[in-house]
Amino acid sequence: MEKYVQIDKVQMVFDTKQGPFVALRDIDLAIRQGEFVSLIGHSGCGKSTLLNLVAGLNEPTAGAMLCAGREIAGPGPDRAVVFQNHSLLPWLTCFENVHLAVERVFGQSEGKASLKKRVQETLALVGLSHAEHKYPHEISGGMKQRVGIARALSMQPNVLLMDEPFGALDALTRAHLQDELMRIAQETQSTVIMVTHDVDEAVLLSDRIVMLTNGPAATVGEILPVTLERPRDRLALANDPEYHRLRGAVLEFLYHRQMRPAA
Amino acid sequence: MNAVSLTTENLGDVMPSSEAAKAAATQPQPANDVVMAELEKAAPPKAKVYRRERLNAVLQWAVPPLLGIALFVGLWALVSQASPQLPGPAKTWASAVQLFSDPFYNNGPNDQGIGWNILYSLKRVAIGFGMAAAIGIPLGFMIGRFSFLSRMTAPVISLLRPVSPLAWLPIGLLVFKEAQPAAIWVIFISSIWPMILNTAAGVARIPQDYLNVAKVLNLSEWKVFTKILFPAVLPHVITGIRLSIGIAWLVIVAAEMLTGGVGLGFWVWDEWNNLNVEHIIIAIFVVGIVGLLLEQGLVMLAKRFSYE
Numbered sequence: 001m002e003k004y005v006q007i008d009k010v011q012m013v014f015d016t017k018q019g020p021f022v023a024l025r026d027i028d029l030a031i032r033q034g035e036f037v038s039l040i041g042h043s044g045c046g047k048s049t050l051l052n053l054v055a056g057l058n059e060p061t062a063g064a065m066l067c068a069g070r071e072i073a074g075p076g077p078d079r080a081v082v083f084q085n086h087s088l089l090p091w092l093t094c095f096e097n098v099h100l101a102v103e104r105v106f107g108q109s110e111g112k113a114s115l116k117k118r119v120q121e122t123l124a125l126v127g128l129s130h131a132e133h134k135y136p137h138e139i140s141g142g143m144k145q146r147v148g149i150a151r152a153l154s155m156q157p158n159v160l161l162m163d164e165p166f167g168a169l170d171a172l173t174r175a176h177l178q179d180e181l182m183r184i185a186q187e188t189q190s191t192v193i194m195v196t197h198d199v200d201e202a203v204l205l206s207d208r209i210v211m212l213t214n215g216p217a218a219t220v221g222e223i224l225p226v227t228l229e230r231p232r233d234r235l236a237l238a239n240d241p242e243y244h245r246l247r248g249a250v251l252e253f254l255y256h257r258q259m260r261p262a263a
Numbered sequence: 264m265n266a267v268s269l270t271t272e273n274l275g276d277v278m279p280s281s282e283a284a285k286a287a288a289t290q291p292q293p294a295n296d297v298v299m300a301e302l303e304k305a306a307p308p309k310a311k312v313y314r315r316e317r318l319n320a321v322l323q324w325a326v327p328p329l330l331g332i333a334l335f336v337g338l339w340a341l342v343s344q345a346s347p348q349l350p351g352p353a354k355t356w357a358s359a360v361q362l363f364s365d366p367f368y369n370n371g372p373n374d375q376g377i378g379w380n381i382l383y384s385l386k387r388v389a390i391g392f393g394m395a396a397a398i399g400i401p402l403g404f405m406i407g408r409f410s411f412l413s414r415m416t417a418p419v420i421s422l423l424r425p426v427s428p429l430a431w432l433p434i435g436l437l438v439f440k441e442a443q444p445a446a447i448w449v450i451f452i453s454s455i456w457p458m459i460l461n462t463a464a465g466v467a468r469i470p471q472d473y474l475n476v477a478k479v480l481n482l483s484e485w486k487v488f489t490k491i492l493f494p495a496v497l498p499h500v501i502t503g504i505r506l507s508i509g510i511a512w513l514v515i516v517a518a519e520m521l522t523g524g525v526g527l528g529f530w531v532w533d534e535w536n537n538l539n540v541e542h543i544i545i546a547i548f549v550v551g552i553v554g555l556l557l558e559q560g561l562v563m564l565a566k567r568f569s570y571e
Contacts, residue, residue, distance in 0.1 A: 087472040090570040091494040
């Protein structure tokens with residue numbers, strides 16, 4: 001297996017007022033190019049911490065991390081992040097929000113017209129061509145998150161990192177965006193690491209589900225391969241026994257073996 | 264019930280929504296009754312109903328403030344009846360008409376038109392406040408960005424900020440040896456604090472999300488400043504400017520009373536020496552109205568740059 005993202009013996013310790021807090025320990029994970037991997041676990045288990053490590057927003061206290069053959073040292077546009085609360089800049093239009101990213105990555109090598117075309121193509125990819133001149137407060141939560149995804153995709157990152165991207169959306173919008181994300185990931189052949197706490201979301205979207213044990217000192221408990229055929233259809237899967245077996249396996253891990261001590 | 268809710272919606276169309284809500288909250292009964300009565304009659308043409316509702320809305324919007332002003336003037340008239348030295352509204356009005364009929368005459372340094380007095384005061388405020396903004400806003404940015412600087416300046420700022428503006432005047436006179444720059448100095452030193460503190464608070468309170476975006480995109484320092492820091496902090500800066508202008512305008516009258524020359528404060532003192540009480544009252548109104556205009560102008564500016 002070709003290892004595109006490699007995480008070796010990674011440990012993360014935070015210094016707190018009560019002394020050192022071990023958030024993650026002995027994390028080993030290798031991700032192929034084009035693979036869609038979900039990180040799932042109870043809240044507080046360090047899923048987002050692990051994602052931030054890959055993003056380079058935090059540095060691990062021990063261990064090594066590689067992305068596309070290069071060591072991860074600090075954040076960079078080759079690892080684009082879709083934040084949970086979209087994090088669009090409210091004083092820029094949708095177009096300008098995406099343009100900021102495009103300009104950063106391709107501004108040196110390409111002309112203005114080409115940058116503009118990139119922005120418009122990415123907005124079209126997430127179905128928002130009609131809203132390019134709207135400001136974030138003028139569009140719905142689902143549309144904002146689409147712009148966030150467009151901003152990340154527009155950089156043509158090696159890895160797309162998503163931190164509970166649909167957590168703040170209502171169920172119908174979430175389902176719709178999950179379908180969109182599946183289509184986009186397939187079209188663009190993106191490598192995706194997604195943090196989620198939604199079991200159905202994880203099974204529907206992932207090639208592999210990485211289940212983390214409870215924190216503190218969380219680590220990889222089990223990795224579940226999802227072999228459902230693509231393209232996947234949520235309605236057909238509702239009656240698919242394999243889907244239910246996988247769903248059951250994740251639930252079993254989360255609620256039986258990693259029962260929250262006091263939730 | 265249906266009719267009532269319909270009319271409140273129409274009210275909203277005619278007026279800015281908050282005004283409409285206020286108006287509806289203060290006097291909901293009469294308006295609804297009128298409309299209900301209106302609807303019970305054979306329905307009049309639509310345009311006519313609309314015009315009538317519009318009129319209603321304007322009345323509801325205008326009546327409370329006008330009532331307040333009328334009460335104030337009435338109270339003033341009553342007090343002036345009881346105390347004969349205090350000129351009443353009519354006498355003051357007549358004097359104001361005469362005063363404003365020739366606002367820009369010039370009979371030497373001690374006798375100039377009201378227009379000149381206003382402009383001179385505004386000029387002093389503009390210079391003092393402008394210098395305060397030129398220093399205070401960048402300083403606020405730096406204090407907000409670097410916690411070392413913040414902790415370094417905190418004791419000095421907390422010590423100097425509560426000092427009464429006029430306490431700075433002797434220092435100004437001492438250093439500049441002249442009244443004019445001393446007055447500007449007082450404006451400067453008393454209006455700089457809100458701008459420093461608000462800008463610093465704005466910078467310190469930038470949501471981590473925006474900074475994370477900057478980090479992930481790996482933006483250059485210049486881009487971070489122009490695309491993230493500056494727009495995010497701008498509303499706070501404008502709040503600081505608003506507070507500062509308010510203070511500057513508050514202080515100018517007192518500073519000018521002490522330093523003399525041309526200006527509203529000096530004019531008030533001069534007219535007190537002439538025992539021209541009408542002019543003192545007019546000055547109070549002029550100061551109030553100019554202050555109100557400055558404030559409203561900045562509120563509009565703030566609305567223009569608020570992004571929520």
